[in-house]
Amino acid sequence: MxxxxxxxxxxxxxxxxxxxxxxxxxxxxxxxxxxxxxxxxxxxxxxxxxxxxxxxxxxxxxxxxxxxxxxxxxxxxxxxxxxxxxxxxxxxxxxxxxxxxxxxxxxxxxxxxxxxxxxxxxxxxxxxxxxxxxxxxxxxxxxxxxxxxxxxxxxxxxxxxxxxxxxxxxxxxxxxxxxxxxxxxxxxxxxxxxxxxxxxxxxxxxxxxxxxxxxxxxxxxxxxxxxxxxxxxxxxxxxxxxxxxxxxxxxxxxRSLGEIHHKEDIPFGETLLSVEGLSGPGFSDVSLSVRRGEIVGLYGLIGAGRSEFVECVFGRRRRTAGQVTIGGRALKGVNEAEAIAAGIVLLPESRRDQGLCLNLDVGFNLTLPIFRRLSPRGLIDRRREAEAIGTQMRALDISAAGQQAPTWTLSGGNQQKIVLGKWLNHGADLFIVDEPTVGVDVGTKLQIYRLFAELLRKGAGIIMISSYLPEVYDLSDTLHVFRQGRQVSSYGARGVDHETILADAMGTANKTSNGGKAA
Amino acid sequence: MKDAAPETQEAGLSRAEQRQSRFAFVRSLTLLGLVLLVWLGLSLMTESFMTSANLSNLARQASLWAIIAVGQTFVIITGGIDLSVGAIVGLSSTVVAVLLKAGLPIWLAVFITMGIGPVVGAFHAFGILRMGLPPFIMTLATMTGLRGIGLLLTDGQTIAGLPNAFTAFSRQSFLGIPSLAWMVVLVAVPAYVLLSHSRWGRHLFAVGSNSEAARLSGISISRTIYLAYILSASCAAFVGILTASRISIGVATTGEAWELQSIAAAVIGGASLFGAVGSVPGPLLGSLLLTTINNGANLLNVNPFWQRIITGALIIVIVWLDQLRRAKR
The missing domain is CATH 3.40.50.300 (P-loop containing nucleotide triphosphate hydrolases)
Incomplete structure (x- = not known):
């Protein structure tokens, strides 16, 4: 009434x-x-x-x-x-x-x-x-x-x-x-x-x-x-x-054939990361492994628990059960510093908030992880800094007005390149990228994919979360589908069609729907 | 038909209501308790504290700070800050003195001087909204600039010889309470109604809480910001006039650092500098506490340098305790 x-x-x-x-x-x-x-x-x-x-x-x-x-x-x-x-x-x-x-x-x-x-x-x-x-x-x-x-x-x-x-x-x-x-x-x-x-x-x-x-x-x-x-x-x-x-x-x-971007053929190395039966708030019982040279894709809808899972691997979220091993060493999962020391890099979804200092210049953001190296006696060595930045910008093909350009003036794609690229030469092994190409145009997307290939060739492994199916589908060597906090299926590279994956993620195959997780 | 609402709902409603009102109530009680405790301590430790002369003096000083603190609270609730209130006090005290010396009748001089409030407040809002200046910078600039105008106006001189009728006002009492304290009532009651019982007050909180939500709900952000800064500047202009009456002279440097006192009083009274939290009783009690400490320290012959240290420490402790309580909730 x-x-x-x-x-x-x-x-x-x-x-x-x-x-x-x-x-x-x-x-x-x-x-x-x-x-x-x-x-x-x-x-x-x-x-x-x-x-x-x-x-x-x-x-x-x-x-x-x-x-x-x-x-x-x-x-x-x-x-x-x-x-x-x-x-x-x-x-x-x-x-x-x-x-x-x-x-x-x-x-x-x-x-x-x-x-x-x-x-x-x-x-x-x-x-x-x-x-x-x-x-x-x-x-x-x-x-x-x-x-x-x-x-x-x-x-x-x-x-x-x-x-x-x-x-x-x-x-x-x-x-x-x-x-x-x-x-x-x-x-x-x-x-x-x-x-x-x-x-x-x-x-x-x-x-x-x-x-x-x-x-x-x-x-x-x-x-x-x-x-x-x-x-x-x-x-x-x-x-x-x-x-x-x-x-x-x-x-x-x-979609048309022209939009397909397969991952470059890179041989796999030893197993880098293995996760067994990991559970935490928002997801439960997830097992997977990542080899050197491999991209492991996580697909699912918003709220499926993928971000929660990777944050738990990274030690940012509480772990209730399971084991995470990297390079043969078990992670206690207590904090991020432990994961970073073990060579894990997490590139969060909201890079504007978490990955970049937007109002500072490009050079600052690029050298953030290596300040210590550039300042051997406590003071920053300006010449070495400029050299390091120049090398990075060329390697990443970042288009900016210069090293001193404020980062917010760059396009989303170039910003993303900084977020990724700043870790390129710093000994990280496992890259966890959450929605790496959101809001990025096609050309930049390709550059980001090439950057991935570069990382893989150097022996890194990548876990990629994406809600854009063609992307995870084309790039992943192994694809895990998440729905409502559970790992519902896993496939090898392009082992199955889009429709099946989307149906897995949406739960249309068996028509069971029990809502998302409670936030 | 709606009387048949489930019982649990009713219980949930009253519990939530109670919890919310209890929290605000407990805070003002704690603050009041603290003030009374300090009063009790001072009346035991000194003979001069509980004398009517001292208490009137204390009430007069507290009144001046209380009024600007109420204005400041409006601005703080929107998530802003007004650093210019001390300078406005100084300017308006000189302007009213100049006008009175020029032979204007008191009512006209006061009326014209009160105009400083809306003009300066509107200028602040304009700078913040149209020129995109942060409130801190905008009011920092006028804090310096208005002081300069006051000095220029008087050539740095003190203006003495104000009419008796004007200066007598601040020494008068009504029903045993100093007239300046009545001025607090005159400001605080409408301020309370505006803040807690009017749509305008609601919009101040909404803008301070989430200006995007306010905008999407059709609330005019700019009108709300204008309102807050005009009220703050007007309170300060009013206090400038009262101060001129109290000290019987117009001096451009009057009210130096009062902006900090007003911010401290608002924050001690529970306002959050992040916006959307604040009340009218809060700054009243806050300025009473600050004044009491100054007054007590004088009576106890505490080194005035120590007074400053104590005040600073007190601000940290009170706001920290408040944070703890909020976090626990």
């Missing part, structure tokens, strides 16, 4: 054409990246429209354009038949476009109720009507079956619960188009069910829903139509009832 007292415009909307929103030939170019290449997409009034595609296919860019966070480079957007600019978030809000992001964007310091009413607080005599807002929020939460307290501070909630609040929030904002960006990535099954109930409820009231997801079963459970993006283009738009998971997977992974 609490949701039904919203003013609904079903009568008027029926006169405004079939489509709530239409994108026509929308392009988006970023420096170094061509994210959307002429997308035509139309969403009908009141449908649940799933949008799927691999990482880097352009889904996030599409959402950002629809919510006014980014302005499109060209093309037009029609809202109920009228051309709109969508140049600022406020414009999207005014139209009734609300988005729930994968990462919750709410105020942790405020209460649940305050967050639900943020920007549209209820007042009485010019003062906040706290009681009414808490009561109304609690009604909505109870009504939805969310067992949450509206008066609790948001920081007391789990990420999953915060996600539910963010979604419930859209319910009281006169939303016409609700965009859900991988909302279940951090939810438990119970929370996912609650979320779906809410989505269906909003749908029954005429709200149009754009549902971005990696999870095939969710699309078949919820959506009316599904659009598939690949490399910034819309490759298919299908009625869910008339398609199959296999068809959609084919849409997602199909």
């Amino acid at each position: 609490t949701l039904l007292d919203q003013p609904r415009g079903t009568a008027e909307t029926s006169q405004q054409g079939r489509f709530l929103v239409e994108l026509k030939d929308v392009h988006k170019r970023f420096p170094g990246t061509y994210a959307l290449k002429g997308v035509d997409l139309a969403m009908r009034h009141g449908e649940i429209h799933a949008i799927i595609g691999e990482n880097g296919a352009g889904k996030s860019t599409l959402i950002k354009i629809l919510t006014g966070a980014h302005k499109r480079s060209s093309g037009s957007i029609l809202w109920q038949g009228q051309e709109v600019a969508l140049a600022a978030p406020q414009e999207a809000l005014d139209l009734g476009i609300n988005a729930v992001h994968q990462e919750v964007v709410l105020c942790e310091h405020l209460t649940v109720a305050a967050n639900m009413f943020l920007g549209m607080e209820q007042q009485r005599l010019g003062l906040l009507n706290e009681r009414a807002m808490v009561r109304r929020s609690q009604e909505i939460l109870d009504d939805l079956g969310f067992r949450l307290s509206a008066a609790a501070p948001l920081s007391a909630l789990t990420i999953g619960q915060q996600q539910l609040v963010a979604t419930a929030r859209a319910a009281i904002r006169g939303t016409k188009l609700l965009i859900l960006d991988e909302p279940t990535a951090y939810l438990t099954r119970a929370e996912t069910d609650q979320l779906f109930a809410l989505v269906r409820r909003l749908h029954s009231q005429g709200v149009t829903i754009a549902y971005i997801s990696h999870r095939m079963e969710e699309i078949f459970e919820l959506a009316d139509r599904v659009s598939v993006l690949r490399d910034g283009e819309l490759v298919a738009s299908r009625v869910v009832a008339e398609t199959t998971p296999e068809q959609l997977i084919r849409d997602m992974v199909a």
Whole structure:
């Protein structure tokens, strides 16, 4: 009842054409990246429209354009038949476009109720009507079956619960188009069910829903139509009832031969790393080994536990069971320093936050691991430093204005080369790279692959995490597929087709879905 | 129909509510307890502390700091900082003195001087929002610049001979309480309503907590920032006028280092320099504690250099204890 007292415009909307929103030939170019290449997409009034595609296919860019966070480079957007600019978030809000992001964007310091009413607080005599807002929020939460307290501070909630609040929030904002960006990535099954109930409820009231997801079963459970993006283009738009998971997977992974980049043929050496029955928070019972000259790929969807696994190998996360041996020596797994000393390098996914000092210059970042060597008597030897940097920049083919160029001025690919390259000559054996080519253009991608080959030839081993299937598929000598914290299958180099791997990762083969891990 | 909400929900609600309000309450109680403890100690150790003359004096000084600390708290809640408040005190004390010497009626001189608040505050917000300066730098610059304007205006001279009616105000009492302390009430009550019971206050917290979330919720970040800095500067301008009345002269160097006192008072009162945490009672108690320590140290004949060391150590200890408690929660 609490949701039904919203003013609904079903009568008027029926006169405004079939489509709530239409994108026509929308392009988006970023420096170094061509994210959307002429997308035509139309969403009908009141449908649940799933949008799927691999990482880097352009889904996030599409959402950002629809919510006014980014302005499109060209093309037009029609809202109920009228051309709109969508140049600022406020414009999207005014139209009734609300988005729930994968990462919750709410105020942790405020209460649940305050967050639900943020920007549209209820007042009485010019003062906040706290009681009414808490009561109304609690009604909505109870009504939805969310067992949450509206008066609790948001920081007391789990990420999953915060996600539910963010979604419930859209319910009281006169939303016409609700965009859900991988909302279940951090939810438990119970929370996912609650979320779906809410989505269906909003749908029954005429709200149009754009549902971005990696999870095939969710699309078949919820959506009316599904659009598939690949490399910034819309490759298919299908009625869910008339398609199959296999068809959609084919849409997602199909590509031309020119895009295939096989790993160079490098002979394997001795076993470098072996992991036996490793368990920790977010994953359990993982076993694998890495030889010198080998790339071991870890594939899975977001939240599958791959990053947690490698962080545990690296000693950054608690280990609950299992053994890690590198070069015949067992790691105790107590801290990162132990792993680094043993020759393991972890290149995290968010290189901007963890891998680079962005506001310092290129040379600084390149020599970060060898400061000690460049400063034998405590003072940095400027000449040796400049030489070392010059050699590195040539070896890595880094295009920058110079050694003193601030690192943030470089393209994503060149930044990635620094993150990787700074370890090149420093005795590291095992490189763990987490999503090495996210946000990187094709040319730089190739250079990064060549860098891998260089490392392998020097006797290193690589563990590569990637959510971009063609990449792990082509480059890996051994591929392990993760789903919901478990290692579900392992394959030799290109021993199986894309479809099987994607089906393993999505769990469509046996239709069992028990949600992701609790965050 | 909603009365039939599950019982566990009700319990969860009240528990969460209790927990939250208890935390804030306990903090202000601890601080109040600390103030009372220091008072008790001082009244036992000295004869002069618990005299009405001393207490009025203490209340007057605490009042001045309390008002700027309340303004400072608004800015701190947004995640910013206002280093200029001491300089604004100095400027407004000279401006009001100059205007009064020029023969303006008191109400008009006060009214014009109060205009410094909105003008300087708006300038701060403009610099932060439009010119992209960090709050620290923007207000550091005006801290120096405004001091210079005050000195220029008076040619570095002290302006004496202010009207009696003006200087008498700060010595008066009403219902046995110094008029300056009443001024705190005049500022703190509306400030409390604004911060804790108005939509504007809510937006200050939202911007300080997560400005992206605030922006995506349709909150105007710039209006919120303007509000915070204008309030802070206005509190400081008001204190400048009160200070001129209290010391009966206009001196451009008045209020030197008061910005630090106001920040210390806000932080002792539980505000977080990371934003989104703070209250109105907090800085009031914080400035009372700081003033008490200064006053007590004077009465005990503690070397004034030691006073500074004690104040510094106290800030570290109090904020550290608060961090511990937060972490435990």
